[in-house]
Amino acid sequence: MSDKIGAQHLSRKAMLYVRQSSPHQVLHNQESQRLQYAMRQRLEQLGWNEIEVIDEDLGQSAAGNARRSGFERMVAEVSLGKVGAVAAREVSRFARNSREWQQLVEVCRVVDTLLVDHETVYAPRQSNDRLLLGLKGSLNEYELDLLRQRSAEARLAKAQRGELVITAPVGFVKTDDQRLEKDPDLRVQEAIGLVFTKFQQLGTARQVLLWFLEEDLQLPARHTDGRVAWKRPSYATIHSLLTHPVYGGAYTYGKTEQSASFDGLVTKKRVRRKPRQEWIALIPDSHEGYIGWEAFQQIGRQLAANSSRDLGAAKRGAALLAGLLRCRRCGRKLTVRYTGREHDVLRYSCVRGWMDQGEPRCIAFGGIPVDEAIGQQVLRVVAPAGREAAVLASLQQERQRDEVHAALERDLAAAQYQARRAGKQFDACDPDNRLVADELERRWNTALTEVRAIEARLADQSSAGEGAASVDEFAELAADLDAVWNSLGCDAALKKRIVRTLIEEVVADCEAEAGEIVLTVHWKGGVHTELRLPRRRRGQMNHTSAPAVEAVRSLARLCSDDVIAGVLNRNGIRTGRGNRWTRERVVSLRNYHKIACHDRQRCDEEGWLKLIEAADLVGVSTATLRLAIERGEIPGEHPLPDGPWVINRADLETEAAKRLRERAQRSTRTPAKPGSSQKNLGFLSTSNNEAV
Incomplete structure (x- = not known):
């Protein structure tokens, strides 16, 4: 038994702190856990009967980045003077950073609490032990930094050779020798290849997305457990496929970097995407891609041009x-x-x-x-x-x-x-x-x-x-x-x-x-x-031509503004400024020239008819009535060559109209019909399969 342990220490409980740095160590380094839990027998040998084990920080790093509830509870118990000793297999289990380590040592010095590891017992109130604990804390922190530096340098060297493959993006699988290969599922391969094919045809990522949504096609996505699921694509999915260099056959590493900032309460991490010249590794043609490297770079230039303020992608506005x-x-x-x-x-x-x-x-x-x-x-x-x-x-x-x-x-x-x-x-x-x-x-x-x-x-x-x-x-x-x-x-x-x-x-x-x-x-x-x-x-002032105005005046008796605009455009007539006609422009022209709009009730009251309606009223064919109007026998208006005729009912109740009807009824001409001796071509009817 150490002479540093007194009755005042044994009268209080002891706390055993058990910790491992990562979940992987918790699952696979079982021997380290057994050695740490075995410290309970050492505390019993030193004279403590009441021992509390704190192991809720298993899987948490002691570097100071993660919150350790077990460590905080242990420090709180020590601060209240309820603990006679705190123990760990190695003192590095307590903390790997100076802030938490010095806090623990100082609290133990104030309340006279001992620190115990598998080698010795430390009394923080003694200057030699306090000096030794300070050196061990600094060495623990330095050792962790050294391990991190060596690990980062090894990781960086491996990445620069193109041999560091952490996870395989969708469409690829990671081989045992740290390489990327295309997913053996042909459905996945052809779906991803279709994205690049459609972009080369349509020119924008949004148009590719709209095409996939219109055709109701899905794209593969990889879950965190590595499974491939098929989902309705989004713009982020399409853009990620088009911009990730891995699909161009290139190995990349170090495209982003993290920066930490403190807002007064917590530390926040931000991720910044670095420009290509700052990437750690970019190795083209390191594996088989879904598209060639030159074609992939052309896609990147096209996407940059689409988002440029100077030109940008073609929008849906009318401006050509x-x-x-x-x-x-x-x-x-x-x-x-x-x-x-x-x-x-x-x-x-x-x-x-x-x-x-x-x-x-x-x-x-x-x-x-x-x-x-x-x-x-x-x-x-x-x-x-x-x-x-x-x-x-x-x-x-x-x-x-x-x-x-x-x-x-x-x-x-x-x-x-x-x-x-x-x-x-x-x-x-x-x-x-x-x-x-x-x-x-x-x-x-x-x-x-x-x-x-x-x-x-x-x-x-x-x-x-x-x-x-x-x-x-x-x-x-x-x-x-x-x-x-x-x-x-x-x-x-x-x-x-x-x-x-x-x-x-x-x-x-x-x-x-x-x-x-x-x-x-x-x-x-x-x-x-x-x-x-x-x-x-x-x-x-650019005025609309007088014939066009008169045509609108005549057509407004029978037709709506939409129909008038279509008739004017069909006849190649333009506005005074050379524009095509729309309903709004017809309305503006009528209002300026005080032309009444089309009203069906007023049209019936005034007796305005189209050619086919007038022909039915007279009882003749439209061709007969049209020829009579062209000869001047019956009044009628034809404002535009490719447009409707405008006829008034009163002009059809005259003697000329009656004579036209009688002449048409006396006509002996009949439509041409095939004679009995006329031969046919022998075509088969689709309805009864008889020759017609």
Whole structure:
């Protein structure tokens, strides 16, 4: 028994502190636990009868980063003077940092508590023991730092050689020799490869996400336990696949770093993503990727360009040149504004200098005529390759159907496997054990329901592919690119991508004296084109032509504003500013010229009829009535060549109308019919399979 142990120490209890640094040590280093618990016999030999074991900090590090409730409770008990000795196998079990170690030693000195390890007994009130404890605490802290430094250096050297693989991302598996290989599951491989294929076709991560959601396809995700699960994709999932260098066949390490900050209460850790030049390791072509390294870098550049403030990805707005127009005077990019009640009036303006630095405004002009002029230039460039583009579009459409069909077939194969597996489990169980059999039967039914759902989707996808456009139909569209480009159903984002593929940028300026907008188009191949468009001067009014106003006045008796706008556009008539007609513009024209809107009740009261209604009222065919109106026998109006006739009921109750009806009834001409001797071509009818 040590002479440092007195009666005042034995009258109080002893506390045995047991700790291991990590859960792995708790599970696998059982011998260390037994040695620490064996310290209880040493305390009994030293004379203590009441011994409390504190082992709630098993698996917690003593470096000071983690909160140790057991250590805190032990220090609290010592501070109250209830403990005569605190023991551990080694004093390093108490603490590995100076703050907690010095706190424990100082508290033990004040209340006269001994520290005991497997070698000796320390009395903190004695200067020699206090000095020895201080040296041991410093050595314990230094030893931990040295171990950390050696471990970090070894880890860093292994990472720089590309041999440190911690976890395998989805789509890969880690081999025994610390390498990455593609997941052997072909369904996983082809699903991830489809993400890169669709990005190369669509150009943005968001469009890839929308395509997957539209086709209702899933992507693999890896759980923390290593299992692969199939989930509905999100933008973060798509972006992570497109930006992770591992899918380009490169090994990376050290892409992020942690920094700690103290907010007055707790220490918070923040993770910062480092730029590529600061990564610890980047080794291209270290394993087989889902895409080549050069193609992966091109995807990174495309994503950066999509998020750039200067250009960015093609948006859904109507502005065709958003991000492409640059001011010739100051060199800044022009911004886009949408005005009007429906936000359909487009205007480009150079206002960044005024907004950011208070400089005078540079230029501003209407965007619709500029977009139309650039669109015509683009059509002029792409028209010679229209036929080839039609063939490629047809092939792309067929390839997209094949991609969806292949993905659904992979899903079906996986679902059928799960159904067979569930069926085998159900067949293998004891039918009398209903608690197990009912659950296995439910799982089997769920798997079979999933199989039937995927089979139905496959059938729908196959039937939808039968009605797809053919190569000839695409060729017809290519022959009339102008109509396709200006159609209301043409996607604005698609037109923007076409323009950005061909045009580098457009430099714009306004010449006040000439009253023109000067556009210099810089094409991708290095060719430059200058366009000069007339610009409305201050005080100058662009009126709609008088014939167009009279046509609207006549059509308003029979047609709504939407129909009038369609008729005007079909006849190639534009507004005074050269814009296409919309319902709002027709309403504005009527209000300005005081033309009443269409009212069905007033139309019936005044007796306005269309050609077919008037023909029914007279009792003749529409062709007969139309010819009579053209000859001047019956009054009628035809405001536009490709539009409806406007006829009043009162003009059909005249003697001329009666004579027309009688003449039509006396006519002996009958529609042409085949004679009995006329031979047929022998086509079979689809209804009764008889020759017609």
